[in-house]
Amino acid sequence: MRPDGRPEGIRQSMSWLHTWSGLLLGWLLYAVFFTGTLSYFRAEIDQWMRPELHRSVPDAQTLERSLETMARLAPGAQSWSLTLPGARRSAVEASWREPGAAQGRAGVKRAFLDAGTGQPIEVRETRGGSFLYRFHFELYAMPRIWGRWIVGVATMMMFVALLSGIVTHRKIFTDFFTFRPRKGQRSWLDAHNATAVLGLPFHLMITFSGLLLFMFQLMPWGVDAVYDGDRRAYQTEVRGGQVAAAAASVPRPTGRRSAEPRAAETVTSEIVPVAPLVEAARQQWPEYGVGGVTVSSPGRPEATIELREGGGVSLADRGRARRIVHDGLTGARIDGPAETASSAVRASYNVLTSAHLGRFSGPALRWLLFLSGLMGTAMVATGLVLWVVKRLPERRKLGRTPFGHRLVEHLNVGLIAGLSIATAAYFWLNRLLPASLEGRADWEIRGFFIVWLLCLIHPLFRRPRPAWREQFMMAALLFAGLPLLNPMTGGVSLAASLAHRQWSLAGFDLAMLALAALHGAIAWWLGRAVVAQGRARPGSGRLAMVHAPQAPERMP
């Protein structure tokens, strides 16, 4: 009901829905957006967090050397899979499956190979960027399924907040290009609207596809009804087509355990030289070249060599890399089963979810997704701040701060600014914890949460504005220190990575400097607003700029 007693219109009720659906899960959504956005650079983060790999430099013989190493490391393996160095990684990532190994991921062995020498590299134990990536959809320290449910519900709320936000927004087109700074609540609303409206295609895509990715978990009933609860049968059918024919259509004999010789048999037949095959494939895929190689049944007569393209060209087939399969002994090309075209429904699902994952995208699309993700992060943060700013008049009228307002203000500082500090601390710990520490990877993650917790405690002892400022300053310092820490703890310095065109490493360091600048700028702006408002109302906290006089000078 409106205060004047008139019935409530759709806009008011939507505004109510937007406010509360946004606030309740806003902090979780902020963390999901923040870590999810960083996950677009998971490979780069992984690489930076394993400085042992930084000095691996690929050349023309990298693949041959790696295959020689694999023949030594895993002669009896069912298959070798190599991901070749490229723009996003400097070392070869090898994985293989020993005969008789456990099914699924548990049976896969992995190693990093130096691209220059082919030798395995011993790396520190770390979860790397995968921790941030996993956290963004299943949180941490709880059963995976719970985390997914919580994030799933938050995603649903995000969708509700987006749609109700569109209805609530009075002047979506008139205000399209409008941002009015230094006007208190007006500015926060403008910033919230601009980041939301201008990034709307991305926000809708990322939220809706996030729901699609959770779809079978949140709403399994349709699939369960049709397939009698057999979800694997469903998955097989959507992926490749026929359930029964799936096994027969695969030309590679990897699955036929009985036909395989025992591991004790040594390599009997050499596979053909791969260089000409790679060269031929590169001419076919001028854009990305060859990104990976899988040798099935190496050393045996039925060996095959599969080359994968280094990127995808269409999202409709899940951004899947194209493949070429050769006979391992003769080098002759084997034609795989004809690709079944995706149905329109499946293609839509694929387009949306692949855009969300950005898995095979080239650098341009990846950066666009990252920047759009930053806009989404800013949208959630400005929304949370706006909740507090909007209630300042009420606070002033009361003459005190209600507990609820203080709580939201407090959580905003610790969860928004604190997450930046925790993330920077995670990177610092990666380099400072000794490599021999027992449970090292877990300690990195524990450190992340301990720091985040400390950031939640800190505002208890400070007024909101200094708390914001100090945390942003801390985050800026920590981010700025990372490019210095990197060469001191075994990594390649920024100057060297730039000189050697190791873009993924240089990119990480430069991104950290950019983050430092961003956080520093916010801290500076918070300090400046305090100075501008004078000492008239020192107790009214960080949000006092609402009634602060305009700063006389122009924004530089």
Add this chain to the structure above:
Amino acid sequence: MSVAASFGLAYGAFVALALAMERHQEQIAGRRLGVWASRAWRCGGIVLLGSSLAVCLMQALPSMAVTVWLGLLSLAALALALSFTYRPAWVRLTAALSTLLACLAWLLSS
């Protein structure tokens, strides 16, 4: 190259669309424009937006092209909103330059 071209065209398109809006006409042109001029700018903006999409579509398959294009639109609109706030006097120049350079880049790359 084509990404830059598409971005430049999108930025130009948004400036043209802004010229069809009363609030921004004074910022860019220094005066209110008539109804017909506004309509003409709106049409021009739509054409530029379409060509920005076309540049993407010529380079990649539709699913990828549209994804990239939407991302570029967000960035271009954000860039324009910030220019209106902090450097309104530059909008005319940057719009003309970016559209011109985008057309050049497009011609050179095709």
